[in-house]
Amino acid sequence: MPLAADIDARALRADFPIFAPVGDREPLVYLDSAATSQKPTAVLDAMDRYYVETNANVHRGVYALAEEATARFEAGRDAVARLVEAPREGTIFTKNATEAINLVAWAWGVRNLRPRDVVLVTEMEHHSGIVPWQIVAEITGARVVFAPITGDGELDLDWIARTLREAPVRMVNVVHVSNALGTINPVAEIARMAHEHGALVLADGSQSVPHMPVRFADLEADFLAFTGHKMLGPTGIGVLVGRPAILADMEPFLGGGEMISDVRTDGCDWADLPWKFEAGTPPIAEAIGIGAAADYLRHIGLEAVRAHERALVAYALDALEDVDGLRVYGPPDPDRRGAPISFSMPDLHPHDIAQLVDRQRVCIRAGHHCAKPLMRTLGVNATARASGYIYNDSADVDALVRALHAARAYLGG
Amino acid sequence: MPLAADIDARALRADFPIFAPVGDREPLVYLDSAATSQKPTAVLDAMDRYYVETNANVHRGVYALAEEATARFEAGRDAVARLVEAPREGTIFTKNATEAINLVAWAWGVRNLRPRDVVLVTEMEHHSGIVPWQIVAEITGARVVFAPITGDGELDLDWIARTLREAPVRMVNVVHVSNALGTINPVAEIARMAHEHGALVLADGSQSVPHMPVRFADLEADFLAFTGHKMLGPTGIGVLVGRPAILADMEPFLGGGEMISDVRTDGCDWADLPWKFEAGTPPIAEAIGIGAAADYLRHIGLEAVRAHERALVAYALDALEDVDGLRVYGPPDPDRRGAPISFSMPDLHPHDIAQLVDRQRVCIRAGHHCAKPLMRTLGVNATARASGYIYNDSADVDALVRALHAARAYLGG
């Protein structure tokens, strides 16, 4: 049953070869897109075509093959920039969202943070938004401070406002949509507060850019990080979007080929943006792949994706109430949450839940979701997490609920 | 005409879809493998199979799809470790060779280099072996010193020995095979000298690992960097091999998911090697691809690859003498050089050479080959460079020579 008129998940599945039926094997119920999404043929084909038709290194070769490779690579950048309406010179390819955040932490942080400066992160941050700052804080003497969450799994904005007033906060790293709670955070509001106090803002869009309309300018953040493999694109590529004026003032991060304009024995000159931050041979096929993914998403329409997922989450929150004792974490209101739904069941360890529902080929995640500080706040070691995407519909949720009942029956309790 | 009994390049070409004939289009004469190699079907298929059969994130999922993805990913690591006979816990995936070198520069360099310490690089180093050290030197106050080359394009070992005796050298970054000169450098000899004086050694194997037998232990270096896309593998992946004892003592570089064992608000514990240095979702498909490439190369045999290329270079050095005034840089002896051949022609700019030979679909490179310090030493702005691989034979060299004659005739002079 389609959930919203906008997207017919069953029909879309035909674009994703992994869902193709194989003999009489049970169909795949993939509910782990917050970890990584499946890939449509359009993305895989775009990459294969590069390798088979015009494989060459980019930016330097003058022969036709190399010119074509460069054109396809830079078109990938254009497609990504278009998706979030970012300037292309501020759209930098990294290897994943994690490197994008590290780029800011190392390139900006190591050179700008002073002892006792504060980097504000949140208790619901992914490790990738925490650990780079902890490492750089150790080197610089700065401090990493965690913004607490409320009982409903939302950020405590008053606490943030107070801390911005009282502490020398230089950077705020905030996840746009939490991968563990689903919470959609008010990035623009936080950015306005931070900017009033001279702090920069890095928004982690890993779980938002694939799932809803995200305009870089609307976030009002200085940086936005996201990752290819969660948005229908390949592994091996991520994106850092930054305000060009800030990026232009920053020293580079990784050094090497591509990012220089001149190298002398006594120093070097940097290349223009965005290449100044892209050292070495870039992920060429991957840039072409993420470009195809961005185009695919824009073709479906991010408004439609969001409407579909909101309906899916509402349906799931309802359906999961059927399961005895099951507890969902994060905001109860589907309007305030993205796709991921974390939950626990009494006397059934998340590992066992995930393993047992896999019997029906229902794929969900179990663990700390790279958010251990959050797990401590929630008072658990781990949760189970189901997360849908454009190719999921209410039948998948029904399959999950059936599998949860079966798991409970099997392991007793 | 096969050049050595070991490899039949024409036959091998059937494995590479880019060489498949298209209508009556002229065949591709690809002589730019030092920039990036072509990819065999085995590599492309291995990646597609991952995406189509078992796409899932690695290391954490308990469902069958994720377990299979993890198994294939880690098997890629095993295949790469086997290729250079490195310990698997010292075999770290990065996004390219450039990141591999930066990893050492930032993770080791920023924390260990003191003002006036010396990092020794060579005049024939690729920018990726220079710029990371210049950036980190600027942060730490260390100095980057360039080892000179002789007229034949070889390293001046006496100069290196003297400098190691007289200056506080802490790190030596040396390219194993020069991408611009072709020179094969005596890494083990340099490493022995460096270790006597307490310096560490990073060997840049980007141009050696794909082309000849390279055993990590035989190099006697502490680190070895190389890159997937030059060894028949995909873009988006590189490798840092390091001695486990040194890696274990090092603080991590990029922070985030995967590389931690615990994250608390007051700090974190690192994961075991090699994961401690792999932050965020790794290049999963790419690791599977580079693994398939390593297996493919081992199947052909690196001794055979080397014999084939030595013969190809000898043939080319000979054939290029036919072209009036053409000057080849680097060692004249094919035993002392790898595949790349840099050359210039009087009154014909490298850009024009490369553009004009492309008329016959002969792909060669023109430029500074990311080695501007070397270009200054050679007294040129740029050179043309032809570089062969397993799929090239003497007919390709003949095509190049014919195309060079035609270019000269066309542009006059």
Place this chain on the structure above:
Amino acid sequence: MAGLDDLYQELILDHYRRPRHRGTLAHPAIIVDQHNPLCGDELHVTVCLDGDRITEIAHTGEGCSISQASASMMSDAIVGHTTGEALELIEHFRQVMHREVQADEDQLGDAVALEGVNKYPVRIKCALLSWMALKDGLLTRMVDQQESR
């Protein structure tokens, strides 16, 4: 449901539902905590010794069915052995988990039922958690004794 029945055998479920040696010992010679970085589970193990012989083991903490059952089976298998024998047993179990050898029922007792876990790489860590905790505790004690000599 074929494949998974290896993982969730009756014997394992039995130890999971009725864990043996659960709790904390009063005057232990060895106290050790171990955590599983994958799921954050923490295990607390205490051990009593008589000279070199392990007289009692107790375990407590949160965990999945596999880690709980494994801790229970391990305690059963180890109690009564010397610390040297225990280390050998642990090494044997580690090798079984990494598919380097076949499980030896005479040595492992009920823990032999865990052999099937070695087809589920992520769960291997769950099965190994208590064994690695004990190994850590035994080795730390050996080092301490060396140093206090």
Place this chain on the structure above:
Amino acid sequence: MAGLDDLYQELILDHYRRPRHRGTLAHPAIIVDQHNPLCGDELHVTVCLDGDRITEIAHTGEGCSISQASASMMSDAIVGHTTGEALELIEHFRQVMHREVQADEDQLGDAVALEGVNKYPVRIKCALLSWMALKDGLLTRMVDQQESR
């Protein structure tokens, strides 16, 4: 050899083989160096002014056929214009190279022959090198004049 003949037209080859305005002027109002990061080529441009009018341009340095011919054609096209007109001409040529407009022969003179280069992205930098050098020189002079007021 079809496609490339756009790149290597007779007119371009002629300017390449017999470059106009090659050399260095004695008492220039503007001196500027520009280098092409792709190939390391360096270009040296000198400009003489009479008030606001460009009376002579000279260029020297190493370069490929396209960059040499372009410097020659640019000098031809620019000499005699005011600095303001020159900046407009340069902008027009930049737009031609980026395929934003069609080349206007009345404005560009022989340089119109370079239009075909815009199908070869890497070579666009070669064609633009001298024009960007001149633009840099003109803008720097304007800033200097502002400041000295």
